[in-house]
Amino acid sequence: xDLYFSPLACSLASRIAIYEAAxxxxxxxHKVELATKRYDGNADFWAVTAKGQVxxxxxxxxxxxxxxxxxxxxxxxxxxxxxLAPPPSDHARYELQQWLxxxxxxxxxxxxxxxxxxxxxxEAKAYAVEQALPNRLEYLAKTLAPRADGRAREFxxxxxxxxxxxxxxxxxxxxxxxxxMQRWPDIVAYHRRMIARPNVKRAFNDERAMWSGKP
Amino acid sequence: xDLYFSPLACSLASRIAIYEAAxxxxxxxHKVELATKRYDGNADFWAVTAKGQVxxxxxxxxxxxxxxxxxxxxxxxxxxxxxLAPPPSDHARYELQQWLxxxxxxxxxxxxxxxxxxxxxxEAKAYAVEQALPNRLEYLAKTLAPRADGRAREFxxxxxxxxxxxxxxxxxxxxxxxxxMQRWPDIVAYHRRMIARPNVKRAFNDERAMWSGKP
Numbered sequence: 458x459d460l461y462f463s464p465l466a467c468s469l470a471s472r473i474a475i476y477e478a479a480x481x482x483x484x485x486x487h488k489v490e491l492a493t494k495r496y497d498g499n500a501d502f503w504a505v506t507a508k509g510q511v512x513x514x515x516x517x518x519x520x521x522x523x524x525x526x527x528x529x530x531x532x533x534x535x536x537x538x539x540x541l542a543p544p545p546s547d548h549a550r551y552e553l554q555q556w557l558x559x560x561x562x563x564x565x566x567x568x569x570x571x572x573x574x575x576x577x578x579x580e581a582k583a584y585a586v587e588q589a590l591p592n593r594l595e596y597l598a599k600t601l602a603p604r605a606d607g608r609a610r611e612f613x614x615x616x617x618x619x620x621x622x623x624x625x626x627x628x629x630x631x632x633x634x635x636x637x638m639q640r641w642p643d644i645v646a647y648h649r650r651m652i653a654r655p656n657v658k659r660a661f662n663d664e665r666a667m668w669s670g671k672p
Numbered sequence: 673x674d675l676y677f678s679p680l681a682c683s684l685a686s687r688i689a690i691y692e693a694a695x696x697x698x699x700x701x702h703k704v705e706l707a708t709k710r711y712d713g714n715a716d717f718w719a720v721t722a723k724g725q726v727x728x729x730x731x732x733x734x735x736x737x738x739x740x741x742x743x744x745x746x747x748x749x750x751x752x753x754x755x756l757a758p759p760p761s762d763h764a765r766y767e768l769q770q771w772l773x774x775x776x777x778x779x780x781x782x783x784x785x786x787x788x789x790x791x792x793x794x795e796a797k798a799y800a801v802e803q804a805l806p807n808r809l810e811y812l813a814k815t816l817a818p819r820a821d822g823r824a825r826e827f828x829x830x831x832x833x834x835x836x837x838x839x840x841x842x843x844x845x846x847x848x849x850x851x852x853m854q855r856w857p858d859i860v861a862y863h864r865r866m867i868a869r870p871n872v873k874r875a876f877n878d879e880r881a882m883w884s885g886k887p
Contacts, residue, residue: 522767526773527769554739555738555739558739558776559738561773566781577796578799581793584791584793596722
């Protein structure tokens with residue numbers, strides 16, 4: 458497989474999933490410069506995908522897959538014993554899809570899709586950080602609050618690390634750079650637990666070493 | 673089942689899917705006033721979902737499901753013979769998820785999530801309509817251009833109407849109210865075909881009759 462990524466962008470979630478699924482042996486990673494749409498040095502990223510966005514995954518059958526929700530579910534389904542996604546026949550699979558959608562639409566695109574867009578007007582960025590983000594983190598904090606029995610809610614879906622956690626921790630990495638997360642201690646505790654996972658650490662360190670300073 | 677909807681909002685796609693799947697006999701429809709978060713007259717919508725958003729579906733097992741991508745796949749899977757979603761084991765299922773994500777993140781939330789948000793600054797709305805929307809419609813128009821053999825690409829995924837079409841036609845309904853769609857004739861032709869489907873027409877007419885004039 459071929460994963461087109463930009464260091465510490467949302468494609469980090471795909472790399473984490475690939476590491477967790479132990480599929481890195483069959484995956485080539487191609488670094489994309491989103492500003493210039495070049496990859497592996499000077500190759501044309503537009504020729505890979507007309508969207509010009511990461512993640513873009515060339516799957517085992519040679520077809521191109523884009524969009525986090527689709528790429529992450531594809532990777533998870535290649536390694537069903539890992540629990541990275543509940544089986545498609547399980548009702549919890551829809552919960553996973555619900556979280557992937559919430560993270561993608563409400564947090565990623567409505568907040569950071571604006572913050573990291575050089576063309577977006579300043580007023581839109583201020584609104585995204587000062588109003589949209591806290592509003593969504595309030596909802597998330599409620600979800601991550603300890604359960605009735607006092608135990609922390611460890612993962613978003615069920616009792617295992619899923620690709621929804623991989624996506625959420627990636628977006629929370631960005632959130633820590635634009636707002637004071639200490640207002641939401643349950644989110645901070647969740648984020649710390651997630652980034653302490655060995656495969657998450659490895660993925661993060663691999664991409665941090667390649668990061669140019671621009672998300 | 674119980675579907676919480678707002679007339680002509682994105683929950684229209686869920687109604688269309690329910691009609692196409694012939695599940696309306698087992699579904700109660702609850703009209704939500706998004707501005708006041710009341711449903712069925714004066715009931716408290718926050719008590720149904722902490723998100724305060726439509727669609728919200730109480731599924732057959734009594735649990736709550738939110739987010740278009742999840743609700744639409746759930747409904748489709750209840751009626752597998754309709755082709756509303758490719759089977760989960762089929763590679764085309766990831767294509768469906770890719771489209772649901774693109775429509776949800778790029779078109780719905782990054783454009784209309786701003787346009788229809790009374791709190792969003794005017795500059796953000798102008799950017800959404802004048803730059804973000806045409807940019808995404810350009811990509812969509814390429815996808816919907818006739819294939820090499822000259823035939824129109826009838827549906828987004830495969831050769832049947834899927835829940836991705838239901839979602840896209842709903843978002844295109846809104847697009848026609850904010851921009852001149854004639855710039856993208858292949859999108860206009862696709863949209864016309866979709867809204868001519870009997871179940872789409874019925875869903876649209878049912879909700880238009882309840883529409884108060886505010887999306």
